[in-house]
Amino acid sequence: MRSLNIAATGMQAQQLYVDITSQNLANINTTAYKLQRPEFSDLLYQNQRAPGSNSSDNGTVLPTGIQLGLGVRTTSISRNTTQGTLTGTSGPIDVAVQGRGYIQVTLPSGQIGYTRDGSFQIGPDGSLVTNDGFLVTPTITIPQNATSISINQSGEVSATIPNQPAAQVLGQMQTSNFINEAGLQAIGNNLFTETTASGAAIVGSPGQDGLGTILQGFLENSNVNPVTELTNLIKAQRVYEMNSKVVTKTDEMLQSLNQSV
Amino acid sequence: MDNGIYVALGRQITLFREMDMTANNIANTNTTGYNAEHIHFNTFLNHDKNQGVRNPLEFANDIRGYRDTEVGPLTITGNDLDVAIKSEGYFTIETPAGLRYTRAGHFERDNNGTMVTQEGYPVLDTSGKPIVFPDTATNIQIGSIGNIKVNGEDFTNLGIVQFDNPQLLQRLDNKLYKSEVTGNPAVDPVIAQGTLESSNVQSVTELTNMISISRSVTETAKFVEVMYDLQRKASNTFAQQQ
Numbered sequence: 091m092r093s094l095n096i097a098a099t100g101m102q103a104q105q106l107y108v109d110i111t112s113q114n115l116a117n118i119n120t121t122a123y124k125l126q127r128p129e130f131s132d133l134l135y136q137n138q139r140a141p142g143s144n145s146s147d148n149g150t151v152l153p154t155g156i157q158l159g160l161g162v163r164t165t166s167i168s169r170n171t172t173q174g175t176l177t178g179t180s181g182p183i184d185v186a187v188q189g190r191g192y193i194q195v196t197l198p199s200g201q202i203g204y205t206r207d208g209s210f211q212i213g214p215d216g217s218l219v220t221n222d223g224f225l226v227t228p229t230i231t232i233p234q235n236a237t238s239i240s241i242n243q244s245g246e247v248s249a250t251i252p253n254q255p256a257a258q259v260l261g262q263m264q265t266s267n268f269i270n271e272a273g274l275q276a277i278g279n280n281l282f283t284e285t286t287a288s289g290a291a292i293v294g295s296p297g298q299d300g301l302g303t304i305l306q307g308f309l310e311n312s313n314v315n316p317v318t319e320l321t322n323l324i325k326a327q328r329v330y331e332m333n334s335k336v337v338t339k340t341d342e343m344l345q346s347l348n349q350s351v
Numbered sequence: 352m353d354n355g356i357y358v359a360l361g362r363q364i365t366l367f368r369e370m371d372m373t374a375n376n377i378a379n380t381n382t383t384g385y386n387a388e389h390i391h392f393n394t395f396l397n398h399d400k401n402q403g404v405r406n407p408l409e410f411a412n413d414i415r416g417y418r419d420t421e422v423g424p425l426t427i428t429g430n431d432l433d434v435a436i437k438s439e440g441y442f443t444i445e446t447p448a449g450l451r452y453t454r455a456g457h458f459e460r461d462n463n464g465t466m467v468t469q470e471g472y473p474v475l476d477t478s479g480k481p482i483v484f485p486d487t488a489t490n491i492q493i494g495s496i497g498n499i500k501v502n503g504e505d506f507t508n509l510g511i512v513q514f515d516n517p518q519l520l521q522r523l524d525n526k527l528y529k530s531e532v533t534g535n536p537a538v539d540p541v542i543a544q545g546t547l548e549s550s551n552v553q554s555v556t557e558l559t560n561m562i563s564i565s566r567s568v569t570e571t572a573k574f575v576e577v578m579y580d581l582q583r584k585a586s587n588t589f590a591q592q593q
Contacts, residue, residue, distance in 0.1 A: 091367070093374035100378030107381060127428070129457055129469050130382040131525045132375070138368065139415065154518045156390065156416040158368065159375035162382055165525065166469045168459065172429045190489055269486060270460040289462035292486060300489035329380040332554060336374045339561050343370065343568040347363070 092160065093340045099161030100333035103130050106164055107326035114314045115323075122186075122206035122280055123312035124169045125319075133160040171271045174313040176305065182239045183210045183218065183232075186310045189302020191265035192274075194227040194293070195220055195281065202227065204266055204291070207280035209309055218247075222279055230261035241306040245296040265301050266291035358410055359575045363568065365392065365413045370564050372416065376552045377561075384455030384526050385550035387419040387557075420517050423551035425543060431491045432458040432466060435548040436511060440537035441520075443475040443510040444468055444527065450475075451527040452512065452520065452534065457547055460484060470525055476507040477536065493544040511537040 110128050117123040138156035145152045176186050185208035187193065192204035203224065210226060213219040216234060218226040232239060236249035236258075245263030268274060273287030284291055297303045369390050379385040390413050425435050434456035436442070441452035451472070458474055461467045466474045466482040473481035476499075484491065484501060492500040497509035512534030514520060520528040 092371040093367075096371065096374035096378050100374070100380075103378070104381065130379070131455075131469070132379050132382055132385055132522070134524045135522045138413075152415060154415045154417055155521075156368070156413060157388070157522050158371050158416075159379070159388065159522070161375060162378040168457070168469070170428065170430055267486075269464045269484075270462055272459050273462065287462055289464075300487050325381060328554070329377070332377045332380065332558065333374075335558065336370075336377055336561060339565045340370060340374070343367070343565050346569040346572045349572070 091340060091344065092158065093336055096159070096161040097333045097336035097340070099133065099163060100336070101330055103128075103162045103164055104326045104330035104333065108323065108330070110167060111319050111323045111326060114319050115316070118312055118314045118316060118319075120280065120312050121209055122174060122310040123314065124171055124174075125312065125314045126167050126169055128164050129166045129168060130162050131165045133163055135159050169272050169274075169276075170313060172313050174311040176308045177311055178307055179209075179309050180307050181209070182306065183212065183241075184208060184307055184309050185210065185241055185263075186305045186308040187265060187296070187302045188305050189300075190267050190271070191296060191301040192268075192282065192291075193263065193265055194291075196225045196227050197281070197283075198224070201283065202291070203277065203281040203283055204274065205281050206310055208304075220279075224281075226263070228261065228264060230263065232260060233258075236260075241304055243297055243303040243305070245304045263296065263304060264293055265296050265304075266293050267299075267301055268292070355578050356575055359571050359578070362411045362571050365390075365411050366564050366568050366571070368413060370561070373557055373560050373564065376557050377554075379550055380552045380554065380557075382455075382526065382550050383457050384423070384453060384548050385552065386423075386454070387550070387552045388416050388522075389419065391415050391417060417518055418520075418522075419551055421551050423549045425546045426549050427546050429545050431493070431544060432460065433545055433547050434458065434493055434509070435543045435546040436537075437541040437543055438537070438539065439517070440511040440513045440540045441528065441534065443479070443512055443534070444472045445475055445481065446470075446472045446527070449529075451523065451529055453526050453528065454548060455526040464488070468525075475510045477510045478507075479510065482507055482509075493542060495542055497540055497542045509542065511540045511542070513537040 107128055110126050114125050135157040138158055140155045143152050187206050192206055195203045195205055197203045210218050212232055216231045218230045230247050236251055239249045241247050247260045248257040249260055250257050269289040273285055274282035275285050276282055294301050372388055372390055376387045392411055392413055422437055441454055444451045444453055458466050464484040476482050488501045490502050497511050499506045514534050520530050523529055
């Protein structure tokens with residue numbers, strides 16, 4: 091009885107679809123969250139009658155055979171890296187990347203993490219840090235007496251310091267690009283790390299070599315669309331139900347066989 | 352009289368096979384680019400040796416499966432490497448085992464910039480070469496005839512092929528098809544970027560099929576029961592007469 095196992099693979103796949111959809115919905119208000127989507131594939135086929143085999147002694151062949159599929163499996167969960175909408179926050183050290191690019195962050199392990207969440211804070215030593223206190227790389231230190239901080243499109247950070255007429259340049263933000271953004275590994279807290287699939291980081295200045303520009307006073311919203319997610323939830327639930335119906339019907343079929351013996 | 356039971360048995364076997372096929376369609380309802388598979392029945396004639404052609408026995412025979420090649424509904428995803436074929440045709444994929452074809456256009460770029468499937472197999476262009484995007488490719492546009500533009504400049508064309516008889520394609524896993532004959536370049540393909548083709552499984556049809564298969568199994572089982580009963584009665588009658 092293949093249909094019982096096939097329905098089981100179908101139910102597992104749809105269960106995962108619900109899991110991913112709920113993950114997307116839970117992160118709908120997470121800054122710079124990128125929506126995920128599972129990708130399903132059919133399993134191997136068993137040839138009951140091979141296409142092209144002889145159907146008579148006169149050399150006529152079967153135009154098609156009978157291929158019985160064995161169900162479904164999840165091949166990947168991919169991240170949709172399209173730009174999220176931007177919200178103005180008027181925070182001087184809130185930044186959004188408009189276009190491609192990730193801001194580098196030094197993780198406690200010393201490894202470089204990448205994020206698009208630009209809701210930065212000022213650390214105890216005046217340096218720019220993430221909400222978890224991880225240093226933004228390259229380090230930008232803001233003097234204690236700085237009165238107004240401005241970050242321009244290409245990521246240059248400057249501030250006005252009392253008794254000095256001209257604005258002081260404090261540092262230059264850098265962003266990284268990847269050939270395959272979707273191949274980055276998510277490690278939670280809106281952070282990603284480089285993998286062999288993503289390729290090495292291509293570090294550059296915002297606005298150059300295809301890198302997106304920096305927008306001060308804005309944060310990037312998640313790119314989750316609630317309507318799409320709710321539709322997906324319905325799709326997953328209905329297909330799950332249909333698969334469970336297959337189990338019930340197969341069971342009924344076997345029952346009627348057993349009763350007739 | 353025994354033959355009646357064999358005919359019923361043959362029918363039961365094909366019904367269970369049809370159920371497996373329906374279950375596979377239902378399981379793949381949410382699989383991108385999946386085409387529903389159905390079964391064709393014809394009768395298998397077996398001539399009674401003693402009476403020649405006058406008293407043929409007809410067995411149910413599932414002669415072949417056929418793939419529903421209608422284009423499935425399109426879902427908009429917004430990813431620039433998600434492409435759907437809105438007409439007849441298949442993407443050409445290079446796998447270690449040779450050329451394969453698919454309608455599932457959920458592609459990615461790998462760490463070399465090559466356009467690949469979810470399994471990492473390169474997607475080929477019209478000249479049969481993998482499509483490798485340069486590092487500076489920030490804006491990839493795929494036009495409605497499969498022409499790829501990178502940063503506004505013509506780059507290459509997606510290798511979309513079609514077959515004289517698409518039913519001859521053999522199904523493999525991962526939504527790939529294998530062909531013994533080489534495909535011809537597709538005539539006027541219609542491509543949509545940022546879109547994926549959903550499976551063309553019709554839930555209503557599959558559910559109705561499932562119910563009718565299940566009913567047929569019950570009926571055939573009942574038939575076997577009646578035949579068995581008849582045989583039992585017959586042998587009882589003979590036993591009493593002896």
